[in-house]
Amino acid sequence: xxxxxxSILVENKPGILFKVTHLFxxxxxxxxSISVGVTDDENYSRMTITTYGDDKQIIxxxxxxxxxxDTVEVKQLDxxxxxxxxxxxxxxxxxxxxxxxxxxxxxxAYGGKVHDVKKDSLMVELTATPAQIKxxxxxxxxxxxxxxxxxxxxxxxxSGA
Amino acid sequence: xETMTGAKALMTAMEKEGVKEVFGLPGxxxxxxxxxxxxxxxxxxxxxxxxxxxxxADGFGRVSRKPGVCFxxxxxxxxxxLTGLATAQADSAPMVAVTGQVPxxxxxxxxxxxxxxxxxxxxxxxxSFQPRLPGEVPESVRKGFYIAETGRPGPVLLDIPKDVQxxxxxxxxxxxxxxxxxxxWNDPDVASVQKAVDMLVNSERPIILAGGGTIxxxxxxxxxxxxxxxxxxxxxxxxxxxxxxxxxxLSLGPIGMHGHAEANKMMAEADCVLAIGTRFSDRSVGTFxxxxxxxxxxxxxxxxxxxxxNQTTNISVVGDVRASLRIMVKLLxxxxxxxxxxxxxxxxxxxxxxxxxxxxxxxxxxMGAAKILRKLRELLPKESVVTTEVGQHQMWASLFYDxxxxxxxxxxxxxxxxxxxxxxxxxxxxxxxxxPVVDIAGDGSFSMTENSLATAVLEDIPVIVFVLNNSTLxxxxxxxxxxxxxxxxxVDQGGCxxxxxxxxxxxxxxxxxxxxxxxxxxxKSALSSDVATVIDIxxxxxxxxxxxxxxxxxxxxxxxxx
Numbered sequence: 181x182x183x184x185x186x187s188i189l190v191e192n193k194p195g196i197l198f199k200v201t202h203l204f205x206x207x208x209x210x211x212x213s214i215s216v217g218v219t220d221d222e223n224y225s226r227m228t229i230t231t232y233g234d235d236k237q238i239i240x241x242x243x244x245x246x247x248x249x250d251t252v253e254v255k256q257l258d259x260x261x262x263x264x265x266x267x268x269x270x271x272x273x274x275x276x277x278x279x280x281x282x283x284x285x286x287x288x289a290y291g292g293k294v295h296d297v298k299k300d301s302l303m304v305e306l307t308a309t310p311a312q313i314k315x316x317x318x319x320x321x322x323x324x325x326x327x328x329x330x331x332x333x334x335x336x337x338x339s340g341a
Numbered sequence: 342x343e344t345m346t347g348a349k350a351l352m353t354a355m356e357k358e359g360v361k362e363v364f365g366l367p368g369x370x371x372x373x374x375x376x377x378x379x380x381x382x383x384x385x386x387x388x389x390x391x392x393x394x395x396x397x398a399d400g401f402g403r404v405s406r407k408p409g410v411c412f413x414x415x416x417x418x419x420x421x422x423l424t425g426l427a428t429a430q431a432d433s434a435p436m437v438a439v440t441g442q443v444p445x446x447x448x449x450x451x452x453x454x455x456x457x458x459x460x461x462x463x464x465x466x467x468x469s470f471q472p473r474l475p476g477e478v479p480e481s482v483r484k485g486f487y488i489a490e491t492g493r494p495g496p497v498l499l500d501i502p503k504d505v506q507x508x509x510x511x512x513x514x515x516x517x518x519x520x521x522x523x524x525x526w527n528d529p530d531v532a533s534v535q536k537a538v539d540m541l542v543n544s545e546r547p548i549i550l551a552g553g554g555t556i557x558x559x560x561x562x563x564x565x566x567x568x569x570x571x572x573x574x575x576x577x578x579x580x581x582x583x584x585x586x587x588x589x590x591l592s593l594g595p596i597g598m599h600g601h602a603e604a605n606k607m608m609a610e611a612d613c614v615l616a617i618g619t620r621f622s623d624r625s626v627g628t629f630x631x632x633x634x635x636x637x638x639x640x641x642x643x644x645x646x647x648x649x650x651n652q653t654t655n656i657s658v659v660g661d662v663r664a665s666l667r668i669m670v671k672l673l674x675x676x677x678x679x680x681x682x683x684x685x686x687x688x689x690x691x692x693x694x695x696x697x698x699x700x701x702x703x704x705x706x707x708m709g710a711a712k713i714l715r716k717l718r719e720l721l722p723k724e725s726v727v728t729t730e731v732g733q734h735q736m737w738a739s740l741f742y743d744x745x746x747x748x749x750x751x752x753x754x755x756x757x758x759x760x761x762x763x764x765x766x767x768x769x770x771x772x773x774x775x776x777p778v779v780d781i782a783g784d785g786s787f788s789m790t791e792n793s794l795a796t797a798v799l800e801d802i803p804v805i806v807f808v809l810n811n812s813t814l815x816x817x818x819x820x821x822x823x824x825x826x827x828x829x830x831x832v833d834q835g836g837c838x839x840x841x842x843x844x845x846x847x848x849x850x851x852x853x854x855x856x857x858x859x860x861x862x863x864x865k866s867a868l869s870s871d872v873a874t875v876i877d878i879x880x881x882x883x884x885x886x887x888x889x890x891x892x893x894x895x896x897x898x899x900x901x902x903x
Contacts, residue, residue: 198460202464240650246646247644249488249522249523251522
């Protein structure tokens with residue numbers, strides 16, 4: 181099983197997110213994460229979907245998406261030639277003053293931001309790759325994670341890549 | 342620009358598409374469209390159930406290769422066509438379904454007869470439109486017809502809210518339009534076709550597998566030319582049945598679960614297959630593993646998403662299969678490539694065909710399925726159009742009714758919709774009033790849409806329903822006999838109804854044929870009849886369809902008649 185990032189340019193019309201997600205369901209594929217937003221041209225939206233599958237499955241997903249009449253361009257992005265990030269917000273439990281310092285250190289190491297510091301919790305905003313977010317999550321788990329919200333990956337192929 | 346209502350614009354746009362007939366049933370939310378029938382030249386053909394309207398449009402579309410059109414109202418009218426849409430989608434049939442919808446302001450309010458048909462139909466249509474303003478109607482129609490009939494054909498849904506039908510707007514009927522994300526045709530890659538030729542020429546035991554795409558693109562002459570030039574035997578999928586004349590010396594007939602013995606045998610022995618317009622369905626190829634083990638596979642298809650979906654291929658050619666085959670024919674001509682008639686393989690194919698012709702056991706009774714269907718073949722002109730229902734009779738038709746003129750046999754092969762054949766035959770007859778149209782039916786399937794007799798009689802559409810009546814859901818019964826130790830559950834039809842009386846009650850002709858002599862007379866009477874005819878043919882409820890490739894096994898493991 182490999183992880184794949186798919187970039188899908190669609191017409192910015194109602195109902196298209198439904199059709200794309202329905203395609204994944206009806207063809208027995210999985211969505212790992214999904215993010216959608218309008219592009220600089222408001223006639224189009226870009227969806228970034230990450231998924232798992234073997235080579236054959238990923239190729240088939242791309243073909244089925246490409247066949248959809250509402251999709252204008254479908255690409256599987258090469259991780260090594262792509263800037264891809266996900267925004268993640270953690271609400272982390274603090275049991276002592278030293279916890280706060282420890283978490284702050286980790287946040288700095290990962291280039292995150294601390295928000296809303298309370299006596300017994302703090303919020304962290306982290307923009308990173310899914311792997312980095314996973315690593316950060318493992319490190320803060322011992323403190324106690326109250327809640328997490330993730331946006332899903334947004335990705336663009338690097339210029340000239 | 343002329344100002345008119347959305348309903349009038351719909352009819353005007355359809356007339357521009359060449360629509361002459363619409364199959365449908367009116368209701369509250371499509372009354373404004375129906376009112377337009379009083380003022381235009383399009384013929385409305387009334388059905389008794391919307392599902393049948395969809396199947397009629399489907400049958401019309403498959404025969405004429407132009408989208409058939411069906412109308413239904415909102416809510417239950419719309420949900421009743423879902424099976425018809427799914428059937429057309431599974432078999433790539435061109436069709437445009439037009440549904441009424443509650444007014445725009447009522448959508449989402451759970452209004453009376455509201456259904457989210459766009460959402461429900463999404464996985465079973467090629468595309469759908471819901472114009473929200475009257476001015477959007479003409480372009481939706483234009484694009485809808487274009488999408489339905491180009492590339493790999495399919496059903497398109499137009500869902501039009503009632504106020505959009507009623508309100509007026511200045512209408513522009515564009516000839517030109519763009520659909521940015523739709524690329525229905527690819528130019529076949531000549532180099533790939535060349536490679537395919539080399540592979541075929543260099544293989545010892547080549548075979549051609551013609552699928553439904555061959556019929557959709559009318560690639561009959563090209564297919565025949567390739568087969569005859571290279572002396573390659575031709576098998577088909579069930580959907581491809583009749584892509585190649587079944588009385589041709591190179592024809593082996595359909596492969597698959599109920600394929601011809603000689604076709605399955607030769608398919609299993611081939612070393613290279615040219616597969617044309619097929620998705621390698623499980624019913625055709627048995628297990629994929631056994632199928633691909635010794636085979637080099639060349640795959641031609643108009644739909645890039647079919648390449649490699651079910652079957653890994655060695656060479657693929659994406660594009661209209663007729664265009665691809667034309668390139669192949671040209672390459673063969675240029676290189677004067679021609680194979681002789683007496684290769685070891687062709688001799689073996691011929692012997693195998695002869696062997697099964699003589700040795701396949703058929704039902705010993707006078708009214709066995711093989712004898713009945715061969716009699717029908719004998720009496721029907723070769724240009725006749727045949728549809729089938731779904732079940733034993735369908736597979737017997739595949740085995741024993743030879744299609745002589747390509748593109749004259751249609752069946753619900755993908756979705757396997759019981760009740761499809763009769764309304765589809767009505768649609769087919771509307772498209773081809775000049776030829777006899779016969780629905781080869783079983784009693785179980787015919788029961789599902791038999792009320793279309795009203796349409797056939799009242800609209801003067803004299804089709805023939807040929808009911809092989811074992812008063813049983815025969816295919817299910819066969820599986821219960823074979824795999825469930827003869828525990829027969831839910832299959833007995835109890836001799837109900839009496840199909841002769843049923844036909845007569847609708848004003849159709851009903852004939853029961855209990856001997857070959859009676860059958861002969863019945864078919865002749867039906868062929869000369871001005872009204873629809875139901876021929877009820879009682880048969881042995883214990884007769885199985887054989888050969889039979891059990892699910893999950895390979896084509897060479899056939900269960901044969903004992």
